[in-house]
Amino acid sequence: MSATRLWAVIPAAGRGTRFGSEVPKQYLEVAGRTLIAHALEALLAHPRVAGAMVALSADDAHWSGCSELHGKPVLRCAGGGERADSVLAALHALPAEVSDDTLVLVHDAARPNLRGEDLDRLIAAAEAQADGAILAAPVRDTLKRADAVAHIVATEPREGLWRALTPQAFRRGSLTAALEAARAAGVAVTDEAMAMERMGARPALVEGREDNLKVTTPADLALVEYLLNLRLSSRTQ
Template sequence: MTQRFSKSESILDTGAGAQNARPQRCWALIPCAGVGSRAIAADAQAPDLPKQYQNVAGRPMVMHTLAAMGAVQRLQRVLLVISPTDSFWQGRDLDSFLALASCGGATRAETVSNGLRELLRLGAAAEDWVLVHDAARCLVTTAQIDALVDACLPDAVGGLLALKLPDTLKQAEAAGGAPRVRQTVERADKWLAQTPQMFRIGALLVALEAAGAAVTDEASAMELAGHAPLLVAGGAQNFKVTYPDDFALAEAVLLRRAAQGATPI
């Protein structure tokens, strides 16, 4: 790991008094317990490692993600939430800035909820901020993360990186065979949700517990709890490596950045 990876309450108590009692602190939580089934080609054998551990531009994908997080100076610590059966990290020399928690669940929501409880156990406060980020968004930049922190720290709710929808959006309907277009959806007010997503630990934990396992991101849980998260402009390169072709695209971007001196490989 590179860059910064060198040594250097009540859940509902998130009112103004609690916020003014101490400087606003930020933590990062990376759910890393999934297997990435969509990243496997239909005619391919399942790889030995989940997608976040497969090599991209010379090293495991998650290491690129951690490098970007490690360069964010305002983070207290990064918590990587892994599966209880994950052996990838055994024997690896990790800095104290990175913490591992073998409490990954069956769903993303469960993994994140378990990770939030672990952050509280590690010394985070309910009113502290947490940035939840996908392990497979390995192209996120430190500048994008800093922009999210800048936007959310003065906000009462928090927010997420997102990208205004650039393409025409179609809604499909089942037609007994190949899907067909039902209608074109107005795209002017549509955004693609990205990560990190930044909220207060206590509020997010309560929202996730109320929402249940069905929510696919943290902002959805906060919305169901009655909040309106900020949309902070991200970038097209901050995509989630999801399908087989995404690996080559991510590698090309990382190699180009390295050639330009922007990102070490």
């Protein structure tokens, strides 16, 4: 298969209210850059990625105005109230030359520690089948089901369970149709794979590094900063 160029989509219209910061969490700085800047760097440094579309809130006052990275375009569009709305808006806003068969990588703006080797394996898996693929990690901890007052009521089997990570890689046309169908049915999908699953697809699970963390809490931010600084120091030695 020829090395077709891909596009990246980053939904970044969220307010990050659960994090508890006045600044949307994607604009918090770690290791000298904002979280979203690290995410863009990881994607656009890959030779197969041709450009990125970032979905921002209409009143975003924090966006850096970045329009190019590694000689590749960084475009922006208006996102929506939910993640799926932002991803769908970004898919519609991609340049006309991005065909329905083009593979699109959807990546969290607050997931800054993506590694190139994970991208390599994800792209290879997604190109090998029509249903696409996602980075994921097998569940290794024992799982407990709780009642309304946080008492254990059952231990759940973890066999066959994975944690969904990003990027998630699907062809533009198929993902657009899946997200539009979910919206029409009033189904709130929490990731792109869920939308594809509703259409009967069975995306591949590609095991990725567990330090590809999504920043959700202040503790996550501290851990990601440590990991990024560790990577930076290893490059300078």
